[in-house]
Amino acid sequence: MWSKQAVLISLLIMLSIHSSDSFIDGDNHQFYSDTIDNSDPPLLGFDQELGMTIAGNEVISGFTVSSTLPDSTEWQIIRLSNDGIPANVTNPVSLEISPSSSNQDDGLSRWVWEFTIDSSSITNCTCFITVSSTANHLSSSISSVFFTGVTNKPALIIDGWTNLNEDYLAFSDHIDITGRAFSQDNLPVDLLIMAISSDNSANACSDNHEISSLDGISGDSSEFINNFSLFGDFSESVDSSMLEDGWFSLWLFISSHQSSSIIQSQCFVSKIDNSNPVAIIxxxxxSTEGDGNLIFDAGSSYDQYWGKEGLNYVWTLVSLENSGTTLMEIKEGTEISYFTVQDDISGNFELSLLVSDERGNTDYTSISFSVENLPPVAKLIVSDQSLTDGDKFELPDLKEWKLDASNSIDTANDLDGLRCVWKINFRTIYEGCERTLLWPEDDTNDTLLLTLEVIDDDDDFSTITVELSRSNQGNEIPIAIIVLLISILFFVSSVFYSRRADDMEIPKWND
Known part of the structure; x- marks a missing residue:
């Protein structure tokens, strides 16, 4: 039943990464996309499987996929120094690109590029190579690793994580890490992940840990520690469900499999959100139908640590009927913190609210409410005479009379659905708001009771009963006939008396 279920809305979040840090690869190696448009950054890829040791001059080639010609494309080499700090070998170098002869099935355009690395100028190096491209004012980059000479320093590239100058990482019950691990001797790379709580984002990652060995890291120094041995493409997940909501410094320490000495360290300002938000309606x-719209407010809903920012609201309105529940409306969005119920409905309802935060944590609540139906108001007109309940009215001397209830009153939502039922002496004879009354043929009385029932679609009704009367048409001689008979009688009498008078005045002759 709707009243027992939360509406689940899947939130798809696409994260565009624009990283220039040599330790971070902001792009996935899946280069095909059938949804890219002008608002997407370009996609880049290497033709070679890097992580190799190069000698002499090596040509590095690749491609860029974009909806428009990239504004700029650059490459850069960064060396991993002995203390684990990246150092520029070259400044960013502009790349010339040319259209590719291969076709894109998604309607996008592909450009190719290449450049040459002189390994003799970069001896004994664990090096990051990064290519960056900008199109439509959006940038993206891709990184990989190569080795020159002899080096015992492995390297890691993390996919999908941002650097400190951009957006913050956000996690809930687990931290997912994917990327690629490289070492010249093809041995695994040891990775240690450590989370340290912070008061705010500004203080996170502000401490530069002077840690030279993984052996020097104790469990007391952080909220959690996890170790992995990695090589090649990897995907790992760390349980972070025990962490409380807040800001964290997420430290990564890398060492070779042969030694615990830390070769690389990197810190990410991170948000942990494990708590469910609190949904409030x-x-x-x-209320009563027609009294004004009902407004239900979820503005007091909140996330216990992160406040109201990023909350998403899913509203579900159902009608509670004897036969069950009927879904009436669903609304969803981050800006919909209130729900309006129009005042033109009536009945019993349940409004449920599902609040979710950016990490998918949810809370559910509901409220039941009722809107009392406003009964109609019956209006009766008989032969152009407005009547109210209990009135007595003598009908005009006609054979039929007009009945009109079309001026009956109700709320706008019920008005078009009003039914009018007419009864004579409490027996139903008509339905419809405009009818014609004929005196029942078998009724010899001079009065009758006319009842009007006006019924809305909620079966609420209003009635008017009036007494109608007529003159005794069966026993009385019409006035016109009476006048005619009197006139005829008067005329006959006048003629008779006139002749009699003339006869009496005729003179007699005397013999």
């Missing part, structure tokens, strides 16, 4: 639980 405020609003009236009873």
């Amino acid at each position: 405020e609003g009236e639980i009873s």
Whole structure:
């Protein structure tokens, strides 16, 4: 049942990474996309499988996929120094690109590029090679590793993580790490992950840990520590469900498999969000139809640590009926912190709210409310005469009379669905708001009771009963006939008396 279920909305979050740090590869190696548009950054890829040791001059080639011609494409080499700090070998160097002869099935354009690395100028190096491209004012980059000479320093590239100058990492019950691990001797790379809580984002990663060996890291120095041995492409997940919500410094320490000496270290300012938000609905639980819209407010909903920012609201309105529940409306969005119920409905309802935060944590609440139906108001007109309940009315001397209830009143939502039922002496004879009344043929009485029932779609109704009367048409002689008979009688009498008078005045002759 709707009243027992939360509406689950899947939130798809696409994270565009624009990293220039040699330790971070902001792009995935899946280069095909059928959804890229002008708002997407370009995609880049190497033709070679790097992580190799190069000697002499080596040509590095690759490609860029974009909806428009890239504004710029650059490459750069960064060396991993003995103290684990990246150092520029070259400044960014502009790349010339040319259209590719291969076709893109997704309607995008492909450009190719290449450049040459002189390994003799970079001896005994664990080096990062990074190519960056900008198109439509959006940038992306791709990185990999190569070795020259002899070096015992392995290297790691992490996919999908941002650097300190951009957006913050955000995690909930687990921390996923994917990337590629490289070492010249093809031995695994040891990785230690350590999370340290911080008061705020500004203080996170501000401490530069003077740690030279993985052996020098104790469990007391952080909220959690995890170790991995990695080589080649990898994907690992760290349980972080025990961490409380807040800001964290997420440290990564890398060493070779042969020695615990730390070769690389990197810190990421991170957000942990493990707690569910709190869903709150405020609003009236009873109203009357037509009294004004009901507004239910979820503005007091919150995330216990992160506040209201990023909360998403899913509203579900159902009607509670005897036959079950009926879904009426669903609304969802980060800006929809209130829900409006129009005042043109009535009945019993349940409004549920599912609040989710950016990490997918949710909370659910609901509120039941009722809107009382406003009954209709019956209006009766008989032969152009407005009547109210209990009135008595003598009908005009006609054979039929017009009945009109079309001026009956109700709320806008019920008005078009009003039903009008007419009864004579409490027996139903008509339905419809405009009818014609004929005196029942078998009724010899001079009065009758006319009842009007006006019914809305909620079966609420209003009635008017009036007494109608007529003149005794069966026993009385019409006035016109009476006048005619009197006139005829008067005329006959006048003629009769006139002749009699003339006869009496005729003179008699005397013999």
